[in-house]
Amino acid sequence: xSANTEVLNINKLKRRTPLTDTNLLLIIxxxxxxxxxxxxxxxxxxxxxxxxxxxxxxxxxASLLVLSCGMTLVMITGGIDISVGQVTCxxxxxxxxxxxxxxxxxxxxxxxxxxxxxxxxLGIGLAFxxxxxxxVAYLEFQPFIVTLAGMFFAxxxxxxxxxxxxxxxxxxxxxxxxxxxxxxxxxxxxxxNKAGEFVPATAEVGVVVGLAVVVILFILLRWTKxxxxxxxxxxxxxxxxxxxxNVKLTKFLAHVLCGLCAGIGGxxxxxxxxxxxxxxxxxxxxxxxxxxxxxxxxxSGGVGNIFxxxxxxxxxxxxxxxxxxxxxxxPWWTNITVAIMLCIFLLVQSVISVILARKKKNKK
Amino acid sequence: MTTPEPRLKTxxxxxxxxxxxxxxxxxIPFVALLFLVLLNLFVDPSFFKIAxxxxxxxxxxxxxxxxSIIDNGSELAILAIGMTLVTSxxxxxxxxxxxAIAIAGSIVLRVIKGLSPSISGGELAVYLIFAFVLCVVAxxxxxxxxxxxxxxxxxxxxxxxxxxxxxxxxIAAWINNNENISITDDRFKYFGNFLPGIPVxxxxxxxxxxMIVIALVLKFTNLRLYSQxxxxxxxxxxxxxxxxxxxxxxxxxxxxxxxxxxxxxKVSRTxxxxxxxxxxxxxxxxxxxxxxxxxxxGGGKFNMTASIIGAYVxxxxxxxxxxxxxxxxxxxxxxxxVVIFLIILSAPVVRKWLGDLKNxxxxxRAKVKKEGV
Numbered sequence: 001x002s003a004n005t006e007v008l009n010i011n012k013l014k015r016r017t018p019l020t021d022t023n024l025l026l027i028i029x030x031x032x033x034x035x036x037x038x039x040x041x042x043x044x045x046x047x048x049x050x051x052x053x054x055x056x057x058x059x060x061x062a063s064l065l066v067l068s069c070g071m072t073l074v075m076i077t078g079g080i081d082i083s084v085g086q087v088t089c090x091x092x093x094x095x096x097x098x099x100x101x102x103x104x105x106x107x108x109x110x111x112x113x114x115x116x117x118x119x120x121x122l123g124i125g126l127a128f129x130x131x132x133x134x135x136v137a138y139l140e141f142q143p144f145i146v147t148l149a150g151m152f153f154a155x156x157x158x159x160x161x162x163x164x165x166x167x168x169x170x171x172x173x174x175x176x177x178x179x180x181x182x183x184x185x186x187x188x189x190x191x192x193n194k195a196g197e198f199v200p201a202t203a204e205v206g207v208v209v210g211l212a213v214v215v216i217l218f219i220l221l222r223w224t225k226x227x228x229x230x231x232x233x234x235x236x237x238x239x240x241x242x243x244x245x246n247v248k249l250t251k252f253l254a255h256v257l258c259g260l261c262a263g264i265g266g267x268x269x270x271x272x273x274x275x276x277x278x279x280x281x282x283x284x285x286x287x288x289x290x291x292x293x294x295x296x297x298x299x300s301g302g303v304g305n306i307f308x309x310x311x312x313x314x315x316x317x318x319x320x321x322x323x324x325x326x327x328x329x330x331p332w333w334t335n336i337t338v339a340i341m342l343c344i345f346l347l348v349q350s351v352i353s354v355i356l357a358r359k360k361k362n363k364k
Numbered sequence: 365m366t367t368p369e370p371r372l373k374t375x376x377x378x379x380x381x382x383x384x385x386x387x388x389x390x391x392i393p394f395v396a397l398l399f400l401v402l403l404n405l406f407v408d409p410s411f412f413k414i415a416x417x418x419x420x421x422x423x424x425x426x427x428x429x430x431x432s433i434i435d436n437g438s439e440l441a442i443l444a445i446g447m448t449l450v451t452s453x454x455x456x457x458x459x460x461x462x463x464a465i466a467i468a469g470s471i472v473l474r475v476i477k478g479l480s481p482s483i484s485g486g487e488l489a490v491y492l493i494f495a496f497v498l499c500v501v502a503x504x505x506x507x508x509x510x511x512x513x514x515x516x517x518x519x520x521x522x523x524x525x526x527x528x529x530x531x532x533x534x535i536a537a538w539i540n541n542n543e544n545i546s547i548t549d550d551r552f553k554y555f556g557n558f559l560p561g562i563p564v565x566x567x568x569x570x571x572x573x574x575m576i577v578i579a580l581v582l583k584f585t586n587l588r589l590y591s592q593x594x595x596x597x598x599x600x601x602x603x604x605x606x607x608x609x610x611x612x613x614x615x616x617x618x619x620x621x622x623x624x625x626x627x628x629x630k631v632s633r634t635x636x637x638x639x640x641x642x643x644x645x646x647x648x649x650x651x652x653x654x655x656x657x658x659x660x661x662g663g664g665k666f667n668m669t670a671s672i673i674g675a676y677v678x679x680x681x682x683x684x685x686x687x688x689x690x691x692x693x694x695x696x697x698x699x700x701x702v703v704i705f706l707i708i709l710s711a712p713v714v715r716k717w718l719g720d721l722k723n724x725x726x727x728x729r730a731k732v733k734k735e736g737v
Contacts, residue, residue, distance in 0.1 A: 080523070135704070139713050142524040145651070145661055146636050148459065149703040156697020163693060276692065286530040289523070299523055330542070332534030339531030343513075346524070350517035 024352065025296030026308045028183060032294070033315040040322050046319075051201040055186070057317045062206035063088065063269035066213050066293040070261025071310045073217065074359045075292050076256040078234040078301025079136060079143035083150035085284030087128050088175040088276075090154040091121045091266025096166040096276025099173045110175035117176075121267040122260065128154070129259015137251035151285065158278050165277040180271045184208055195349040206268040213264065217257075230254060235303030283335065290342040291316050298349060316341065367592070389658035392706075396656060397677050400684055411687060426563045429683055431437040437679030439465075439626040442574045443646065444653040446619030448666050453591040453608075453615040454514050455663030456521025457651045461623055463532020464506055465643035468627025470536040471499045473545045473637055473671065476552065483489040488551055500624040507620020508613060535588035537639040546636035556633030567629050574625060575672060582668060591615055595663030614672035645696050649678050652699060655706050 040048045058065075067084045074081045095117040108116070128150055135146045183202040221227035232240040233250045241247050269281055274315045295312030297304030319341060320334050390500060404411040414428035424458040424715045442459055445572050450458050475495035476488075513524035590611050600609040626646075630638050655661055656677055657670030681702070685695050708714055 024593045080520075082522075082526070090491070135708075139708065141707055142456075142661060143701070144456070144520075145655075145707055148522075148648065149700040149707075151700075152645065152696040152703075153646075153700035156700065159691065159693040160697060211480070278487065283530045286526060289526065299520060326445070329536070332538045335534035336531050336538070338526045339534075343527050346519050346527075347517055350519060353518075 011255055020227050024297070025303065025349070026305050026311075027323045029294055029296050029315065029347070030310050033311045033318065036315055036318050036322070039253070040318060040325075044322065044325050051186075052199075055201045055203045055207070055323065057314065058207045058210070059204045059272070061313055061317045062204065062210035063265040063272065063281075064284065064287055064291065064317075065210040065285040065310065066261050066268060068295070068309045068313050069213055069217050069263070070258035071288040072292045072295065072297050072306060073230060073261075074143070074253050074258045075222075075289075075297045075299065076221070076230045076234045076301060076304040077251050078237070079107075079251065079254065080299075081132065081143065081147045081150075081255065081258050081262075081281075082285045082289070083128060083132065083147040083154055084265070084288055085281050085286070086146070086151045086154035086158070087125060087259070087262040088269050088281040088284055089279075090158045090161075090271040091263055092280050093161050093166065094124060094160045094275065095121050095267065097162050098169055099168050099176055100166050103157050110173050113173060113253035114176045114179060118267055121270070123264040123298065125261070125263020125266065126256065127263065129256040132259065133252040133255030136255055137248045143255075157279075162276070163278060165275055167275045169274070177274070179205065180274055181330070204272065209264065209268060214306055214310055215260065215275050218341045221304075221306055226250070227251065231302055231304075234301070234303075248349035254287070286317060286342070287338060290323040290338055290345075293342060294345050298337050298353065299346075300353065371502050376607035388393060389667045392657050392658050392671060392709075393673045394676050397673075397680065398441070400677070400680050404684055404687070419558065423558065423560055424563055425558050425565075429687070433679050433683050434568055435565040436567075436683070437676045438565075439629055439643070440625055440646065440649050440653060440675040440679055441571045442622050442625050442674045443619075443650040444671040445574060445578050445656075445668065446615075447650045447654050448657070448659060448668055448671040449587075449591055449615040450521070451617040451654050451659060451661060452595045452666040454521045455595055455599065455610050455655070456514070457647075457661065458510060458525045458616065458619055459522055459527040459647045459651075460506075460510065460528035460532055461619070461650055462643045462646045463529055463536070463625075464503060464620070464623045465627040465630055465646065466536035466637070466639055467506065467535050467539070468499045468503045468624045469631035469637050470539040470639070471502050472496070472631050473638065474523055474540050474545065475499075476547055477545050488539035488549060492552070496624075496628055499538050499627060500621055503624035503627065504617050507618075507623070508618040510620075511613040511616025514616065515571075515609040533639050536637075536642075538640075539593065541638070542639070544636060544638070547635075548635075553632060553635050556631070556635075570625065573623070578668065584693065588666075592665050596665070618696075631669075645699075648696065648699060648703070649682075650675075652703055652706070653678050655703065669691055 025092050039046065056248055063183050067088065071081060071084060098117050099113055132146050133144075135141050136143045168176055182205050184205065184207070185200040185202045219227075221230065229240070229245050229250045232243065232245055233247050237247055240250075257283050266281075269284075270276065273280060291312035292304070292309050293299065293312070294315055295305065295308035295310070297309065316338065320336055411429050414426060414430055416424050417427050419425045447457060447461070450456075472495045475498055476491050478496070479491045510521075510525050510528060513519045513527075514521045517524075535675070554560075555570070557565065559566055585615075590601070590606050593604070593606055594608040594611045602608050630643055653675035654671050656674035657667060657672075659666045659671060678699075682695060683698070685698055686692070690698065
């Protein structure tokens with residue numbers, strides 16, 4: 001290789017290498033999602049062709065989407081948070097018990113109670129994020145152990161608050177009920193019903209919030225200093241430190257944001273389910289981690305993309321829908337499918353990272 | 365933060381004596397145990413009563429809280445053995461043990477129920493052995509699955525085991541078609557309860573056998589040395605001729621066998637299975653036992669005795685919480701607090717901070733002495 005091309009290569013490297021492995025994983029994800037949806041349309045018939053089906057998938061998974069986005073942030077910095085599922089459950093239960101409490105309605109109108117319940121949800125999420133972030137970033141614990149403890153703490157707290165199902169219906173708080181049944185209709189997208197009338201597709205409020213979170217976090221990761229710091233810290237702790245990045249603060253902030261996302265996601269789950277129960281969101285942490293990994297976030301940190309996570313959530317939910325519409329309606333099939341998918345993508349990641357490492361070695 | 369202070373005052377000779385016998389690691393579990401014992405003495409002294417009572421089957425059996433701790437702690441102690449090895453070799457923990465126990469138990473029930481529509485005579489023993497062997501093989505295979513993900517594909521242990529953590533209970537339900545199988549033959553219950561004529565619960569003997577086996581293995585093979593070497597530095601142990609991948613895989617397979625034994629005891633206790641509840645939260649307890657034993661959760665050196673004692677202390681804690689009328693599902697919150705407290709104590713940053721504090725203490729003392737002179 002001549003010196004001239006070497007220089008060119010270096011220029012190319014400067015521009016493109018930081019994003020190549022991200023792009024490769026992202027392309028895999030998008031391809032998987034599109035092929036999956038297309039094959040569903042082809043083999044499973046017309047249900048999947050309606051735009052409403054797509055929005056139903058979003059409706060059901062708005063909370064998962066937000067959880068996965070938070071998870072992606074933490075995973076980019078090289079950590080993980082397995083408490084999000086049980087935090088969701090705790091948030092649902094706390095908000096439900098709060099709204100169900102009769103004495104509160106005496107103090108404030110229904111609308112205010114809903115706002116306060118939202119604040120409670122965010123507060124719980126933030127509290128978990130801050131405490132776990134402190135333990136992980138400043139006391140340098142393994143994120144797994146800390147968040148596993150957080151997960152069991154949330155699990156226990158949920159049943160301490162209330163061990164039964166708490167339903168919030170129209171009679172208990174009509175403001176909440178109105179909010180949760182509000183549907184946003186999407187202009188120009190929809191399908192024709194049997195009478196030939198145009199029915200616009202609708203999405204719940206949760207979807208709007210979820211997509212807003214996606215956009216905000218996408219901007220954060222792409223164009224802000226903090227977002228770039230996340231990648232730097234995840235890619236290489238020490239060199240980030242030498243660049244003058246406050247590694248501990250960055251990790252801490254990632255956990256706080258993840259906790260906040262868990263709070264928002266928990267409230268979205270509550271809006272969709274309209275109840276609190278100790279059995280809510282079981283295995284949500286697994287789904288969130290799986291979506292992030294399918295979305296191209298590397299477990300080793302430093303690589304990830306919020307748009308990929310969106311695709312990950314969509315492909316995960318599509319495959320769940322495919323499994324149920326194939327007639328495998330027994331409750332265990334979805335879990336097993338998700339596990340298999342997670343396993344496959346983990347293996348793909350592992351193989352890719354081995355190949356990349358080999359390439360690097362060869363270049364040297 | 366106040367607990368370590370009295371330790372500073374202990375004489376140096378005492379500390380050396382402890383170090384000589386490798387007992388320093390046992391301090392944490394014993395302090396925890398002492399605390400629990402004092403708490404129970406304070407709240408209700410009758411906690412420690414042991415009685416010899418006639419059971420419903422007509423034999424004399426031992427009963428009491430202490431017996432139930434040793435009895436119910438058996439599974440945890442067996443799990444702690446495997447978990448310690450996995451922690452040491454791979455530097456991570458297996459969080460799928462609870463789900464894997466559900467699978468193992470489901471297999472045992474399926475085999476026994478499937479082989480014998482109506483069990484008669486002495487054939488049960490054959491079925492039992494067959495069921496046990498099958499469940500050991502299956503669990504070892506699941507362990508090998510986890511292990512190969514960790515060893516060959518270099519996935520972090522906790523993420524790799526997350527797959528089985530969520531899918532395990534579903535697989536267990538799938539094996540038995542989500543039916544609630546129960547075995548009516550009383551002899552199946554011997555392994556989880558009492559053998560006729562023997563006042564001590566059977567799981568105690570089973571766990572004792574497991575402990576003896578692992579003690580012999582650690583004594584007469586290089587397993588301890590190898591797994592510690594792999595845990596401390598995998599690449600340098602490879603340069604020294606150890607195959608780190610095989611050691612990691614082996615530790616997961618050993619954990620799989622431990623899980624199979626636990627699953628067998630668990631289903632034998634009730635002769636039935638509830639997929640969502642069996643061995644619930646046991647992964648947390650097992651990790652807690654390892655942490656309480658003073659083992660580094662990041663891999664490397666381990667002390668098996670401390671882990672096993674840790675397991676019984678955890679069971680002591682569980683029983684105490686039950687006695688204090690904490691509901692079974694809320695217990696996990698209390699244990700999580702204990703975990704956080706323990707890992708805070710064992711964190712390198714905190715240890716360093718404590719060490720600085722100690723040095724300051726010594727320095728100030730020396731200063732005082734100097735000034736006095």
